Amino acid sequence: MQSAQDENGSTVVYDDVLRIADADPPKQGHGTERQAASQRVSIGDVARLADVAPITVSRALRNPQKVSPDKRARIEQAVAQTGYSINPHASALKSGRSNVVLAFASNLMSEQFASALKTCAAVLEDAGYLFLVGQTSYSYERETAALRSLHAMKPAAVMLTGVIELESNRELLRGLGIPIMETWALPRDPIDMLVGFSNTEAGRLAADMLFRRGYRKVAYVGRRGGRGALRLQGFREGCQALGIRLVCEELVDDVTGVSDGRRCLSSVLARPEKPDALFCSNDVLALGCMMEARRFNVRVPTDLGILGFGQSDIAAEIPPGLTMIGVDSALLGREAGAMLIASLAGTPPTQKLKRLDLIVSEGGSL
Structure with missing residues (x-):
């Protein structure tokens, strides 16, 4: 984690986003993706x-x-x-570039991603662009396969619900020479443009909220890598600073649906030492935990407090309603769309990195 002063004198905390080199780099003589883009x-x-x-x-x-x-x-x-x-797009045959903006979502089950993509699409479609969405499922392999298809598709721009960690994929996107929008994190070195927030700050805020509600034995449920690892780092730091015992960490590699959250809570409840509160750093996992708590007749928050991260209208409707930390996903999408439109029009924004504030949606789960 790194911090600096912004133009208003406020402290900006940047996430230390993992950068991963190729396990099997391109062989000599075959050229790089960037070279292919220029040829x-x-x-x-x-x-x-x-x-x-x-x-x-x-x-x-x-x-x-x-x-x-x-x-x-x-x-x-x-x-x-x-x-x-x-090239499958007729306009690209004439101009070398289509009017399609491609978006890659980490998980299409996520309401927060869906909200951001919807508002971003509205901005771009009003300007005459076609907005298409694919899913990477938090998989480096799927991400790489999707990004390697971009040379043939020749999109006008690319949006991602996250940041690119593989160095080869970062180079590939840079080499396209088109606007690239990353989101949902706050690295110092985005590929092009970024609308995001600090995930480590989100983890520390979660620890602080649990402490202020009187919880002293807590568990963590979230992804092992990527933004999940950053939230876990912040949560650990917050718990240590406040004297909260982090009794267990239930980590998953991928999030495919609410069943992952169900399994996580079942595992937490099977441990000898049970927490009195839970921080789920993923909205889909939080929804699964809320559903599983009802199945086990675990009273929320009497028996177990649950704090989620993200945005879930469904989880908010499950009694007693889920308290969540997150950002205004619709605002994120609109901001990303406006910055993409400006860049596509040849007038890229002077500030290519926009930081969003974390917000809390109160429910009865704490």
């Missing part, structure tokens, strides 16, 4: 090599039966030599 092959390159018109190349790739065998053979050879692939 894109156009349909005109294929046409010149095959000694035909660009329209003939397009026709051969889409309706090969309409092109003579001789020309088709030359075009196929040129495609093989250049590695050319068809």
Whole structure:
């Protein structure tokens, strides 16, 4: 964790976001993704090599039966030599760039991500852009596969519900030469633009809230890596500073649904020393814990206080209602959309990093 003074003299706490080098870097001679980005092959390159018109190349790739065998053979050879692939977006065939903004969500089950993506989409669609969403499921493998498809798709911009940790993927995105929006964290070195907050501060705030409510034996439920690790770091620091006993940490690698939260609470309740309160650093996990508490007839907050992180209207409706720390996800999406629009219009914002304040949504679970 690092801190600095912002332009208003306030202390800004930055997350120490993990940067991960490639386990298997590109082999010598194959080039990097960044080099590939700067050496894109156009349909005109294929046409010149095959000694035909660009329209003939397009026709051969889409309706090969309409092109003579001789020309088709030359075009196929040129495609093989250049590695050319068809761009699926018609506008990209003409301009080299589409009007599509691609967003990658960590988990489409998350209400906080859905809220941010919805408001960001509204801003971009009003400006004539098409907003498409994929899911990475907190997986480096899926993230890498998704990002490697971007060269063929040629999006106008990319938004992510998180920050990119793999150095190879950071380089890949930089090499695209398009606006990149990261969110949900506060690193000092975003790839391009960022709207986020400090996850370590969120963890410390969680410890402070539990302390002020009288809890002295607590447990943590959250992801093992990424932003979950940052929240856990802050929670540990807060508990130690306040004299709270952190009796157990229930960590998961991926969050696929509420069943993960159910399993986590079952595991916590099976331990010899039971906590009197729980901090769930993920909204989907928090929802699962609330549901599992009802199944085990654990009274919340009489038997167990539960504090969540994120945004969950469903969890708020489960009696007695979930208290949560988070940010205004809809505001995050609007801010991200406005910054992307400015950058796409050729007038990128002077301040490419916007910090959001943490907020608390009160329920009866503490």
